[in-house]
Amino acid sequence: MNRSASLAANPLISSWLAVQEDGTVILRVGKVELGQGIHTALTQIATRELGLPPGKLVVAPVSTAGSPDEGFTAGSLSTQVSGAAVRAACATARRLFIEAAAAKAGVPASSLSVIDGDIRTPEGEIVGSYGSLAGQVDLGFEAAEPSQETDGSAQPDLQRLDLPDKIFGRPRFIQDLELPGMLHARVIRPPLLRAVLRDIPADARMRLAPSVQVVRDGDFLAVLSEREEAAAAAADGLSQRVIWEPAEELPDQSRLAAWLRAQPSETSVLANERKDGRERDETLVRASYSRGLLAHASIATSCALARFDGRLLEVWSHTQGIYPLRDAIAGAFGMDRSDVVVRHVEGAGCYGHNPADDAAFDAALLARRTEGRPVRVLWDRAAELGSGPLASAMTADVSAGIGADGSVSNWTYDVWSNGYTSRPGYAGNPGLLANGYRHGGRPLPASVDPSWEAGLGSGRNAVPAYTFGSAFVATHRVRSMPIRTSAIRSLGAHFNVFAIESFMDELAAAAGADPLAFRLALLDDERARAVISAAAEGAGWGQRREAVAARADTGLGLGYARYKNAGAYCAAVAEVEATESVRVRRIVVAVDVGHVVNMDGVRNQIEGGAVQAVSWTLKEQVRFGLDGITSLNWETYPVLRFSETPHVDVVVINRPGLPVAGAGECVAGPVAGAIANGLFAAIGVRVRTLPLTAENVVQAIG
Amino acid sequence: MTVISLRVNGEQVRADTEPGTPLLTVLRNNLGLKAAKFGCGQSSCGACTVWVDGRPIYSCDFPVEVVGDSEIRTLESLGTESEPHPLQQAFLDGQVGQCGYCLPGIIMRAAAFLRDHPAPRRADVAEALDPNLCRCGSHQRIIDAVLRAGRAGAP
Numbered sequence: 001m002n003r004s005a006s007l008a009a010n011p012l013i014s015s016w017l018a019v020q021e022d023g024t025v026i027l028r029v030g031k032v033e034l035g036q037g038i039h040t041a042l043t044q045i046a047t048r049e050l051g052l053p054p055g056k057l058v059v060a061p062v063s064t065a066g067s068p069d070e071g072f073t074a075g076s077l078s079t080q081v082s083g084a085a086v087r088a089a090c091a092t093a094r095r096l097f098i099e100a101a102a103a104k105a106g107v108p109a110s111s112l113s114v115i116d117g118d119i120r121t122p123e124g125e126i127v128g129s130y131g132s133l134a135g136q137v138d139l140g141f142e143a144a145e146p147s148q149e150t151d152g153s154a155q156p157d158l159q160r161l162d163l164p165d166k167i168f169g170r171p172r173f174i175q176d177l178e179l180p181g182m183l184h185a186r187v188i189r190p191p192l193l194r195a196v197l198r199d200i201p202a203d204a205r206m207r208l209a210p211s212v213q214v215v216r217d218g219d220f221l222a223v224l225s226e227r228e229e230a231a232a233a234a235a236d237g238l239s240q241r242v243i244w245e246p247a248e249e250l251p252d253q254s255r256l257a258a259w260l261r262a263q264p265s266e267t268s269v270l271a272n273e274r275k276d277g278r279e280r281d282e283t284l285v286r287a288s289y290s291r292g293l294l295a296h297a298s299i300a301t302s303c304a305l306a307r308f309d310g311r312l313l314e315v316w317s318h319t320q321g322i323y324p325l326r327d328a329i330a331g332a333f334g335m336d337r338s339d340v341v342v343r344h345v346e347g348a349g350c351y352g353h354n355p356a357d358d359a360a361f362d363a364a365l366l367a368r369r370t371e372g373r374p375v376r377v378l379w380d381r382a383a384e385l386g387s388g389p390l391a392s393a394m395t396a397d398v399s400a401g402i403g404a405d406g407s408v409s410n411w412t413y414d415v416w417s418n419g420y421t422s423r424p425g426y427a428g429n430p431g432l433l434a435n436g437y438r439h440g441g442r443p444l445p446a447s448v449d450p451s452w453e454a455g456l457g458s459g460r461n462a463v464p465a466y467t468f469g470s471a472f473v474a475t476h477r478v479r480s481m482p483i484r485t486s487a488i489r490s491l492g493a494h495f496n497v498f499a500i501e502s503f504m505d506e507l508a509a510a511a512g513a514d515p516l517a518f519r520l521a522l523l524d525d526e527r528a529r530a531v532i533s534a535a536a537e538g539a540g541w542g543q544r545r546e547a548v549a550a551r552a553d554t555g556l557g558l559g560y561a562r563y564k565n566a567g568a569y570c571a572a573v574a575e576v577e578a579t580e581s582v583r584v585r586r587i588v589v590a591v592d593v594g595h596v597v598n599m600d601g602v603r604n605q606i607e608g609g610a611v612q613a614v615s616w617t618l619k620e621q622v623r624f625g626l627d628g629i630t631s632l633n634w635e636t637y638p639v640l641r642f643s644e645t646p647h648v649d650v651v652v653i654n655r656p657g658l659p660v661a662g663a664g665e666c667v668a669g670p671v672a673g674a675i676a677n678g679l680f681a682a683i684g685v686r687v688r689t690l691p692l693t694a695e696n697v698v699q700a701i702g
Numbered sequence: 703m704t705v706i707s708l709r710v711n712g713e714q715v716r717a718d719t720e721p722g723t724p725l726l727t728v729l730r731n732n733l734g735l736k737a738a739k740f741g742c743g744q745s746s747c748g749a750c751t752v753w754v755d756g757r758p759i760y761s762c763d764f765p766v767e768v769v770g771d772s773e774i775r776t777l778e779s780l781g782t783e784s785e786p787h788p789l790q791q792a793f794l795d796g797q798v799g800q801c802g803y804c805l806p807g808i809i810m811r812a813a814a815f816l817r818d819h820p821a822p823r824r825a826d827v828a829e830a831l832d833p834n835l836c837r838c839g840s841h842q843r844i845i846d847a848v849l850r851a852g853r854a855g856a857p
Binding site for chain 2: 034035036037159160162163164165166167168169170171173175176227228229230232233297298299300301346347348349351378380381600604605607608609610611612615633634635639640641642643645647648
């Protein structure tokens with residue numbers, strides 16, 4: 001990317017910065033804090049560029065009432081795209097302040113520097129400061145991107161700005177927010193996406209406390225009360241008695257892969273090198289892989305507040321995109337965009353498109369009926385796991401010819417999946433759940449896939465990074481959507497890299513080669529080779545691999561990918577133990593995210609991403625019957641617990657001065673591949689269906 | 703509506719509520735103590751963990767009238783930024799947490815565990831925290847911080 005998209009959309013310095021007379025700088029950004037530490041990283045970039053102590057910079061609350069429009073906070077792009085814009089705005093502001101100080105002092109601007117917010121001569125004389133010049137410097141100019149590359153010199157990590165509140169239990173989350181006079185709301189949900197509200201039996205209404213107000217709009221049903229416990233009890237009671245009529249059957253979960261292949265789909269060819277015929281000495285290898293649906297399974301349930309004064313609709317949300325959500329809400333209600341304000345308040349980690357936006361719309365819909373009283377909506381656990389967008393099931397066929405010399409040709413990869421985005425505004429639809437149910441709303445169309453430029457969706461990382469004689473890669477996006485799908489951290493990359501890296505080991509085995517040496521022989525990119533070698537070295541590949549293999553039921557496996565084929569390089573080695581269940585004992589991850597802005601922030605994202613990927617890969621799948629999703633609590637949708645968590649070692653290869661690449665998502669695929677390959681090394685069985693539960697291992701043996 | 707009297711963080715307080723209301727709701731909505739979080743309402747994620755007479759419990763489906771004369775403690779009473787509990791200091795030092803929503807419950811469970819098990823082994827800490835979930839994958843940093851606080855002599 002030559003020019004930051006965020007800067008192109010918001011070119012003026014004043015969109016990003018305001019300088020106050022006490023020397024405090026207000027930084028306005030459109031990227032939101034999701035627990036990934038982005039506001040800390042952007043503060044670090046800004047204060048460094050301005051020459052300001054971190055304590056003199058405040059990140060303004062993110063809202064459509066004043067923040068620059070930076071689209072969604074997604075795709076591991078924030079440090080790169082927003083960081084570049086912040087850097088440009090700060091560098092230009094610093095130059096303007098230095099020039100103003102130079103003009104006043106009658107000295108050349110080139111002789112001045114900024115230290116701790118003070119503008120100084122080479123002799124150390126202070127000739128101005130951000131504070132003293134605040135009223136005199138006009139920031140209504142376009143920010144110019146700095147001419148020199150990012151300064152590669154080391155800088156201590158800034159500590160996370162948000163953690164003290166969280167560790168001392170101070171209110172900070174949207175769930176903690178109260179507005180004067182607010183009503184508590186709960187929504188009653190159908191068991192599946194497409195259903196009609198057939199009946200609310202009279203006795204169900206009669207059982208409600210008199211203080212509870214029932215709101216019905218088409219097939220949307222909610223309760224409101226002054227007291228949260230009354231709203232919750234009313235919703236529980238109603239949901240047991242309300243009669244929903246399914247408008248569509250769900251597929252048979254045990255035949256999900258076959259169902260995906262049988263649906264009408266849209267094919268996109270991502271690589272199209274076919275070679276006719278096979279070399280004489282080639283062996284053809286083929287395999288099919290699959291994975292079920294995943295839930296974001298945020299540890300909090302989604303929450304939103306809204307207030308409508310008859311003209312202005314204000315919405316508080318933990319959305320990943322304040323502007324797209326504002327536009328979607330305005331569009332759904334036929335309101336002017338300027339009459340809707342969306343304010344971001346932190347929620348729990350979302351890991352992609354979870355029900356945050358849907359909850360915001362629930363609150364907005366209800367607030368339009370409460371005569372100015374604010375409404376707070378909180379989803380329940382069942383809805384959080386079953387009514388929000390999920391990550392699509394996927395299935396792939398792979399084949400390739402392997403030569404006696406280890407060369408690979410005729411690589412062919414076909415993957416079937418639902419689309420990976422249904423974010424607000426997708427496919428020309430508001431994309432908000434309740435808008436599909438309310439009277440006069442619009443049903444949700446099938447999810448779509450992001451473009452090639454945005455890194456693809458089902459096709460993310462479907463094109464392998466290795467040097468093959470030829471490769472054909474196609475995605476088949478399924479056009480029916482009985483279960484709603486959208487973006488989860490890494491989109492299709494978790495599954496595609498699992499499939500590709502599993503198959504690479506199958507090819508290595510067919511060639512009688514060591515999986516590490518086999519990969520290195522097919523990779524030219526030095527940065528790719530460096531992370532693979534670092535992960536292998538860190539894990540003691542070779543000696544340790546033999547020692548581990550000598551123990552019954554344990555093995556080491558390797559996985560590699562460059563995220564989106566253009567972002568961070570990442571390799572993982574997993575030590576896997578398979579007894580009555582599959583366990584990951586240890587993971588060594590090596591990563592190259594280019595220039596590192598905040599080293600501990602990178603490590604934290606990689607550690608967390610690796611552990612989450614272990615959970616997805618070993619344990620997680622959404623369960624459903626023909627008439628609805630059934631994995632609606634933590635018992636039926638289990639995630640990794642403390643005693644199941646592997647030790648994670650992270651090796652970061654810093655590339656000072658090289659472009660920044662995001663760290664949040666690159667690790668999922670390599671970890672999945674490493675675990676599957678470690679399982680094969682442990683027990684000699686190739687398990688091609690995720691999750692790697694005892695049930696799927698037994699089926700693979702069978 | 704009934705008035706219920708409770709001992710919370712060393713103070714006797716009163717709350718207007720209905721019997722059957724979860725303790726968590728009373729703490730958050732009646733008393734404004736927002737540290738303990740709602741996660742599932744089904745006693746299975748631990749985001750709502752507080753102490754009742756020193757024992758960590760899930761407060762999300764603990765009926766408030768069952769508390770009786772017991773002493774309730776929430777994260778708000780554990781330590782402050784100027785006088786942090788050793789666990790809170792260890793979490794700050796280790797930059798522990800991503801979204802942080804699970805942390806209040808985990809810190810309360812870990813504090814009770816360390817009080818009863820000084821200088822625990824790593825596997826014991828992991829097992830002790832199993833009733834609580836973390837979705838961001840901060841498990842390793844959390845366990846490391848509990849071990850550090852244990853070595854530092856957490857009460």
